[in-house]
Amino acid sequence: MSIGPGPGLGSPRTPLDIANLFTRKLSHFAPLSASDQDYLDALTSADEHYPADVDIMKEGSPPSSVFVVKEGIAVRYRMLPDGGRQIMTFLIPGDSCNIHVFLRSAMTHSIGTLTPVRIAPISRDQMMETFANRPRISAALWWSGLQEMAILRERVVSLGRRDARGRIAYLLCEMLWRFAAVGQTNGKSYRLPLTQTELGDALGLTPVPVNRILKEFRLAGFIAMERQVLNVLDCPALQTIAGFDESYLELGGASSEVEHYFNALEAG
């Protein structure tokens, strides 16, 4: 049971009226009670604003706090001595960052904004309390971490064995699924306010091929772009180009076995 190509897409089991995107994302992983949802609302009630193209956390420094992205797009990235930049992860609304902060010494990469970003900082104590008292939320966070790993591994596959066309096709689909998981998509379209240089930095490409292939996809009728909103017209075609036929995002809901585990935790 996964959100992705095929049945299930666009119909999360969670009601769409969950305003908090973080909550919405986590509810894909574990059944959250109303109390859990209220708790998460309170947890992410703080607000912090950053302009575009600014570092939130710098490589080498100890992470100051956990945070959840509420609006805008941020990235984990690393600069190389030769001036190159590699974007490792896109952080979109609903994504959390440094949940493990209390075990971290120094950052091995920076986190920066691509667009203006609004985040909810969460203190270490709040995280500890959450892990101690909210088993369902903890389990959802745990599983969310697994999803992050799966996405990262998929990125390795992309960069290692797909050509430029396949990488772009895959990224476009991945972002569609991720935005869909937090209800930020209109069926097949979503806002992607990134420059082609930024896409290239995530894909291991330079802006020139990114531009050419996006044009090719546009001409082929696979996608349409206007005013920073991307419209995925032919997702199956893109998947074929990317060379895969399944969803590897692990956005699936909890299995009955897992639910049993949650209940045991809460009872104890």
Place this chain on the structure above:
Amino acid sequence: MSIGPGPGLGSPRTPLDIANLFTRKLSHFAPLSASDQDYLDALTSADEHYPADVDIMKEGSPPSSVFVVKEGIAVRYRMLPDGGRQIMTFLIPGDSCNIHVFLRSAMTHSIGTLTPVRIAPISRDQMMETFANRPRISAALWWSGLQEMAILRERVVSLGRRDARGRIAYLLCEMLWRFAAVGQTNGKSYRLPLTQTELGDALGLTPVPVNRILKEFRLAGFIAMERQVLNVLDCPALQTIAGFDESYLELGGASSEVEHYFNALEAG
């Protein structure tokens, strides 16, 4: 405080007489008591053998159990429709796999052996009990997962922004540090029984450039190879080629703050 280039390499805080490589690895992350170490010995006492070039777990099927690699080299990998293979992770002695098994539905990749492998399977119940009763081991596993993530992110950087030379140089160093962390290195050399095709599958390269660049490194005096043991003669040179100057492996020990957290857990 990290194992890696610079001070600290080859002098883990853990006595080298810890026979169990899993224990040895985990003790880098958290201070394990003698009782913890005995517990881990018991946990990994079972033995299962696999020949080379065999799948331990197949993509699409639910993971059967957690396991720890005790001997040999395994990989997480994915086959692509065009026949290409991407190796995502090398699993070397001391590495664990699917610690999160109880939350997993279906594998998004396969796990296979490159050499004959000996593993210790661990049941779900054993893992649950460990998480419930062994806070220090749990914390070490948690941190170990963070290291796995850091390694994956570094792989993304490699595949995305380093050329063939840089990728190979980096991998050689990474493996040196990882083998050093489990005491499987003679100062600067370690056994790397991989074919050039397998290296290429991890590096996003074909065997031909792998061969040529290894030869180049040999001629330059950066490395030496004989009988599957690799000798890193000039690690700094390789790091320069890879274009980095720090350790990103997060092999560091626990900070005092973290230790405090362990103690709180144990007291409670």
Place this chain on the structure above:
DNA sequence: CGTAGGCTTGATTCTTGTCAACCGCGGTGG
């Protein structure tokens, strides 16, 4: 002794990077 797999190497092709120029838009300042 023969074979298969892996290593090595050369020649060639193709993808992507690099360099360079132009366009169009939005913001800024005169």
Place this chain on the structure above:
DNA sequence: CCACCGCGGTTGACAAGAATCAAGCCTACG
């Protein structure tokens, strides 16, 4: 109000790096 400027998108020409193709060699193994 308009000219200027800078950034991002677009496009072409060219170069470089890796893939591909192909062949020979060596070693382990049956």
